[in-house]
Amino acid sequence: xxxxxxxxxxxxxxxxxxxxxxxxxxxxxxxxxxxxxxxxxxxxxxxxxxxxxxxxxxxxxxxxxxxxxxxxxxxxxxxxxxxxxxxxxxxxxxxxxxxxxxxxxxxxxxxxxxxxxxxxxxxxxxxxxxxxxxxxxxxxxxxxxxxxxxxxxxxxxxxxxxxxxxxxxxxxxxxxxxxxxxxxxxxxxxxxxxxxxxxxxxxxxxxxxxxxxxxxxxxxxxxxxxxxxxxx
Numbered sequence: 301x302x303x304x305x306x307x308x309x310x311x312x313x314x315x316x317x318x319x320x321x322x323x324x325x326x327x328x329x330x331x332x333x334x335x336x337x338x339x340x341x342x343x344x345x346x347x348x349x350x351x352x353x354x355x356x357x358x359x360x361x362x363x364x365x366x367x368x369x370x371x372x373x374x375x376x377x378x379x380x381x382x383x384x385x386x387x388x389x390x391x392x393x394x395x396x397x398x399x400x401x402x403x404x405x406x407x408x409x410x411x412x413x414x415x416x417x418x419x420x421x422x423x424x425x426x427x428x429x430x431x432x433x434x435x436x437x438x439x440x441x442x443x444x445x446x447x448x449x450x451x452x453x454x455x456x457x458x459x460x461x462x463x464x465x466x467x468x469x470x471x472x473x474x475x476x477x478x479x480x481x482x483x484x485x486x487x488x489x490x491x492x493x494x495x496x497x498x499x500x501x502x503x504x505x506x507x508x509x510x511x512x513x514x515x516x517x518x519x520x521x522x523x524x525x526x527x528x529x530x531x532x
Contacts, residue, residue: 311437317370328474340379393420426456
């Protein structure tokens with residue numbers, strides 16, 4: 301949508317880039333690169349395992365994702381960090397989200413710092429009357445936000461969140477199932493839902509879509525009205 305900003309978390313960038321669907325996704329959503337914002341920390345977090353390639357976590361990232369491609373695709377995109385917030389309203393939203401983590405006693409009910417940055421930015425802009433979006437692969441964060449009781453934040457993001465399964469379904473609609481399947485199957489290990497939906501090159505369009513829809517249906521039940529209506 302022209303005039304809107306699309307904030308992408310690290311997880312969604314890595315998976316779309318690895319499956320060669322990053323640029324396709326922007327095209328299917330009619331989004332220009334100048335409308336995209338990502339976390340400033342992305343390049344630091346991703347560069348480290350590339351340089352070291354040591355330790356289990358770094359090794360897993362190198363094996364699972366195409367880190368070099370993700371860095372190249374995002375090098376010229378606008379960056380967000382807490383240091384870029386020069387508005388007290390955004391800062392208050394950000395702190396509110398971070399404080400929720402301290403008050404929550406459940407590890408699966410948390411909003412990490414990066415997600416808090418993106419959510420507070422999108423929420424503030426939407427509360428000013430805008431129509432801006434969050435593209436995230438962090439389902440735990442969405443569940444936590446829905447459970448947080450932060451009504452103003454939740455309402456400002458209702459229908460403004462896209463998850464990975466929705467983006468894959470949108471790509472199937474726009475560029476065709478065979479194209480999407482051929483891109484994902486060789487790299488389906490990057491995400492559990494993709495591994496199920498695109499297990500091999502013999503999988504049918506019906507079975508893939510059903511698998512994605514099942515994951516999407518479950519997430520909708522857990523996250524209220526946060527997700528965009530696409531795929532309902």
